Amino acid sequence: MTKDGTERLGAAERAQEAGVAAPGRGGRMSRQRKRDAVLRLLRGEDLETVSRSLGVTAATLSGWRDAFLAAGEASLASRPAEGEELESERLKARLGEMLLERELLEAKIAALEAGRPLARRRSRP
Numbered sequence: 001m002t003k004d005g006t007e008r009l010g011a012a013e014r015a016q017e018a019g020v021a022a023p024g025r026g027g028r029m030s031r032q033r034k035r036d037a038v039l040r041l042l043r044g045e046d047l048e049t050v051s052r053s054l055g056v057t058a059a060t061l062s063g064w065r066d067a068f069l070a071a072g073e074a075s076l077a078s079r080p081a082e083g084e085e086l087e088s089e090r091l092k093a094r095l096g097e098m099l100l101e102r103e104l105l106e107a108k109i110a111a112l113e114a115g116r117p118l119a120r121r122r123s124r125p
Contacts, residue, residue, distance in 0.1 A: 029056070037061060038068045 040050050051058045
């Protein structure tokens, strides 16, 4: 209620009085409604018309459209060929095996050299 005794209308009531469909609960719209709004724009409907009919700003609608188109563009990106990816994984695994084998051989060499009869030894004090 305002000071003069009239009732203050909320956003949903104002939208309904103006003949505009109010956004979903709490001012939020579902993904399906956003998608439908963007498709209306892409089919050629006027931005202002769609904006008024949904009760959202033109900037919001433009943002939804841009996000929708960006996601579509990203899905068209080509991935590396499956054969190349498999070969890369095989080579990485082989490299790991060879590095482990090298470390084991170095440890074995160090152990064998430590037990050699002619190995350098410290003189006893």
